[in-house]
Amino acid sequence: MEAYTVFKDLAIIIIIAKVFGILARKCRAPQVVGEIIAGLLIGPCVFGWVSQTVFLTEMAEIGVILLMFSAGLETDLKELIKTGPVAFLIACCGVFVPLICGAGLYMAFYGVAPWGSEEFYKAVFMGTILTATSVSITVQCLKEMGKLKGHVGTTILSAAIIDDVIGIVVLTFVIGFKSPDSNPLQVVISTLLFFVFAIVVGFIAFHIFAIIDERYTHTRRIPITGFAFCLAMAYVAERYFGIADITGAYVAGIILCSVKDAEYIARKMDVNSYMLFGPIFFASIGLKTNIDNLTMDIFIFSIAFVAVGLISKIVGCGLMARICRFKGNDSLKIGVGMMTRGEVALIVAQKGLSVGLMSPVYFTSVIFLIIVSSIATPIILKILYAAKQEDLIEMDPYNT
Amino acid sequence: MEAYTVFKDLAIIIIIAKVFGILARKCRAPQVVGEIIAGLLIGPCVFGWVSQTVFLTEMAEIGVILLMFSAGLETDLKELIKTGPVAFLIACCGVFVPLICGAGLYMAFYGVAPWGSEEFYKAVFMGTILTATSVSITVQCLKEMGKLKGHVGTTILSAAIIDDVIGIVVLTFVIGFKSPDSNPLQVVISTLLFFVFAIVVGFIAFHIFAIIDERYTHTRRIPITGFAFCLAMAYVAERYFGIADITGAYVAGIILCSVKDAEYIARKMDVNSYMLFGPIFFASIGLKTNIDNLTMDIFIFSIAFVAVGLISKIVGCGLMARICRFKGNDSLKIGVGMMTRGEVALIVAQKGLSVGLMSPVYFTSVIFLIIVSSIATPIILKILYAAKQEDLIEMDPYNT
Numbered sequence: 001m002e003a004y005t006v007f008k009d010l011a012i013i014i015i016i017a018k019v020f021g022i023l024a025r026k027c028r029a030p031q032v033v034g035e036i037i038a039g040l041l042i043g044p045c046v047f048g049w050v051s052q053t054v055f056l057t058e059m060a061e062i063g064v065i066l067l068m069f070s071a072g073l074e075t076d077l078k079e080l081i082k083t084g085p086v087a088f089l090i091a092c093c094g095v096f097v098p099l100i101c102g103a104g105l106y107m108a109f110y111g112v113a114p115w116g117s118e119e120f121y122k123a124v125f126m127g128t129i130l131t132a133t134s135v136s137i138t139v140q141c142l143k144e145m146g147k148l149k150g151h152v153g154t155t156i157l158s159a160a161i162i163d164d165v166i167g168i169v170v171l172t173f174v175i176g177f178k179s180p181d182s183n184p185l186q187v188v189i190s191t192l193l194f195f196v197f198a199i200v201v202g203f204i205a206f207h208i209f210a211i212i213d214e215r216y217t218h219t220r221r222i223p224i225t226g227f228a229f230c231l232a233m234a235y236v237a238e239r240y241f242g243i244a245d246i247t248g249a250y251v252a253g254i255i256l257c258s259v260k261d262a263e264y265i266a267r268k269m270d271v272n273s274y275m276l277f278g279p280i281f282f283a284s285i286g287l288k289t290n291i292d293n294l295t296m297d298i299f300i301f302s303i304a305f306v307a308v309g310l311i312s313k314i315v316g317c318g319l320m321a322r323i324c325r326f327k328g329n330d331s332l333k334i335g336v337g338m339m340t341r342g343e344v345a346l347i348v349a350q351k352g353l354s355v356g357l358m359s360p361v362y363f364t365s366v367i368f369l370i371i372v373s374s375i376a377t378p379i380i381l382k383i384l385y386a387a388k389q390e391d392l393i394e395m396d397p398y399n400t
Numbered sequence: 401m402e403a404y405t406v407f408k409d410l411a412i413i414i415i416i417a418k419v420f421g422i423l424a425r426k427c428r429a430p431q432v433v434g435e436i437i438a439g440l441l442i443g444p445c446v447f448g449w450v451s452q453t454v455f456l457t458e459m460a461e462i463g464v465i466l467l468m469f470s471a472g473l474e475t476d477l478k479e480l481i482k483t484g485p486v487a488f489l490i491a492c493c494g495v496f497v498p499l500i501c502g503a504g505l506y507m508a509f510y511g512v513a514p515w516g517s518e519e520f521y522k523a524v525f526m527g528t529i530l531t532a533t534s535v536s537i538t539v540q541c542l543k544e545m546g547k548l549k550g551h552v553g554t555t556i557l558s559a560a561i562i563d564d565v566i567g568i569v570v571l572t573f574v575i576g577f578k579s580p581d582s583n584p585l586q587v588v589i590s591t592l593l594f595f596v597f598a599i600v601v602g603f604i605a606f607h608i609f610a611i612i613d614e615r616y617t618h619t620r621r622i623p624i625t626g627f628a629f630c631l632a633m634a635y636v637a638e639r640y641f642g643i644a645d646i647t648g649a650y651v652a653g654i655i656l657c658s659v660k661d662a663e664y665i666a667r668k669m670d671v672n673s674y675m676l677f678g679p680i681f682f683a684s685i686g687l688k689t690n691i692d693n694l695t696m697d698i699f700i701f702s703i704a705f706v707a708v709g710l711i712s713k714i715v716g717c718g719l720m721a722r723i724c725r726f727k728g729n730d731s732l733k734i735g736v737g738m739m740t741r742g743e744v745a746l747i748v749a750q751k752g753l754s755v756g757l758m759s760p761v762y763f764t765s766v767i768f769l770i771i772v773s774s775i776a777t778p779i780i781l782k783i784l785y786a787a788k789q790e791d792l793i794e795m796d797p798y799n800t
Contacts, residue, residue, distance in 0.1 A: 003461035004638040004645040010462075011631035018624050058455050061403035062410075220674055224418050227675060231411035238404040245404040271671040274620055275627060 009050045010276070016042050017279035030141045030378035032282050036371065039286020052287045056280060063281030064136050064343065065249040066273045069230040071139045071148065071157060072253015073266040079154040080254070086324045087158035090317050094159060094338050095131045095166045097316025098309065102127030105308045109301055121174065125357040128174050129349055129366060130309045132167035134342025135160035136246070136281070141378040142337070145385055152330050156337040159317065164244055164344060165191055171348055175355055187242065194241035198233075202255035205229060209259045222261045223268035229256070244344060285342070285374060289367050302365040309369045310376070313339040333384050340377045341370050409450045410676070416442055417679035430541045430778035432682050436771065439686020452687045456680060463681030464536050464743065465649040466673045469630040471539045471548065471557060472653015473666040479554045480654070486724045487558035490717050494559060494738050495531045495566045497716030498709065502527030505708045509701055521574065525757040528574050529749055529766060530709045532567035534742025535560035536646070536681070541778040542737070545785055552730050556737040557650075559717065564644055564744060565591055571748055575755055587642065594641035598633075602655035605629060609659045622661045623668035629656070644744060685742070685774060689767050702765040709769045710776070713739040733784050740777045741770050 017035040024034030042049045050056075106123035113119035138156060142148040148157075172187040209229075213222060230252040237248025256262055318335025326334060349366045352358035417435040424434030442449045450456075506523035513519030538556060542548040548557075572587040609629075613622060630652040637648025656662055718735025726734065749766045752758035 003458050004635055006458050006461075007465070007631040007635040007645065008639075011628045011635065014624060014631070015628040018621060018628075022621065055455060055458055058403050058406050061406075065407070221418060221422065224414060224675060228411045228415040228418075231407040231414070235404055235407040235411065239408070245407065268671055268675060271668055272675055275624060275668060275672055 013283045032140050035282035039283030043287040044290045060281040060284040063277035067136045068246045068249040069253045070269045072250040075257045083155045090159040090320045091162035093316040093320035094163045098130035098312040099127040101312040102130040132344035133160040133338045137340045138337045190241045194243050198251045213261045223265045226265040302368045305365040306369045306372050310339050336380045340373045413683045432540050435682035439683030443687040444690050460681040460684040463677035467536050468646045468649040469653045470669045472650040473662050475657045483555045490559040490720045491562035493716040493720035494563045498530035498712040499527040501708050501712035502530040532744035533560040533738045537740045537774050538737045590641045594643050598651045613661045623665045626665040702768045705765045706769045710739045736780045740773045
């Protein structure tokens, strides 16, 4: 067992991600874009210096947990409650429009399948992959621009969280028709139970934290206990309720966001995040990519898949936002902010593979979607925000 | 692959280690002692909540790297050069006295073996296990007391680093007599080459850092680049020169210790360390312990082994320190500070196992030595320092 071999991977990831992050800034694009490109470069696609290992996967998972926890901590709870109902409507459109469009695309390529047939479910499954927004890149991007706490930022975040939950329910429904051991009703129940659990635990945890915080403001034990709480919530969500771990971490953040030291906790999390876990998470998206098995057919399907994936989210979420009386520019921001896909899409694809609803050749399409959306979202968001305010770089609250 | 399962382990380690760390402070013992005890409790010895996984081993390795890098960063270079020759003498005694005593102990238990026989090398090997000081616990303990930069602290650190190197050379010599593929001369050469390499790279890296630092003081890129440099040095040391990775990390710290932002880098490293990696490293010592195969014979041998291990270091290093004109109390501090054993002892034991110089039953003895020395050293050090100054708690530069 030679533990030191991971040091090489870590050193390469950290330094290349930072260099490309800085280069991205110089081109006025968000840092995350640079970090994802860094992952592509050092991964099997280009230089092959680093390959995705179990260790890096787990580190990346901690990275996304930290990101979501920190997003939760920075949530304005009043704003969240205010945006809740609207976010729910946006999330619903953000799930069903891509679901229908994805299924339609598959049928457009491979022929219309009759309701209930094997091919029909395969088409629906392709739509299911498109449902879940991966908000982490949007979060990081809004954070870089100092826009996470605003009305639009909170709406995107709440909608993305709700859309994750709906997406998981849809996935379970689709799979439920194929495999007998998946029970859609049970998924709905356990999802509801998780939120009941979160409210009860949240109430208790908040009061315990408030007491500790009162006595030991700005001591190490506050962020340490907070971090442990976040990990525990992520674990419990996934292990006992079948909810994504990132949702658990986000909920943990929301529970603690009104504690006096919330900002102090977030700051300590950020150090962990930007020093190590963040770069690993963003670079790992690029690391996962392997274009060895790409054929022309799949390539063309992939392009259509990516286009449908992006446009259906923008249209679905954007239109609903507009209906809910957001301004035109803000509706577009919401649509674009919701279009990123990430690890959840991969998890869904993996699930489809294992139950025989998806052929492995479509993995490349999913990864394309993740990369294109991850790179396009931050750039477009930045342009949309810059349309109103000149020179966002100046407003950057972080030093890089 | 279910990455979320590690969250449970991490949450348990972080929270239990913190609670026991705080309890240890309340009993006026250093925090590390609490963290090691926490590892024992949650590990297979007592409750079995967490077991040592490959992931935790790698996290612990990053933990010890961070610790050593941070120790290097806080080094007073002038003091190091001043203490160098004395540290070398202390290290030599710290290697050869335990080596002889350990071999003697084995012969006392199992009969005197003739020079050059199989049993003779087994006895010498038992002594070899006792040679390498694991300075990380002493470092953490001196840090907690704010004594890392002093004359005694720097001497202990330099001596421990040198003793690591001598220990590795001795190990290679002993194994060289058994296996044909290990060449003692080559080890000496590659050790020398590493220090030549470190000086050349150090000279270049220092100047590059000084330039970056001048332009971007207190920006994130400084600690990030520093951390990447530390990982790279740790990797290169172990991979290309056969030197322990922790030595590489420490050398990286020393190279950067005169950079203007050294303290800023160290502070950011500390956040990573105390939030996650530190507790994992210290708890993992306890996690490794498994007392299932313990017999009475081995138990008695272990007690003697631990006693000889501790006393031979105190006597060897302490006496040489006294000869080098340290005061009585300071000599004792140096002896005690050098008596901790850690992962290097385990690595040596593993090596002995693989070449057939050690039976696996003695693993328990080695782990006993690590645990006892890890718990005893900080407590005794604290008492020795408190003998001069009352109430060290008040001087604690860290909030816990």
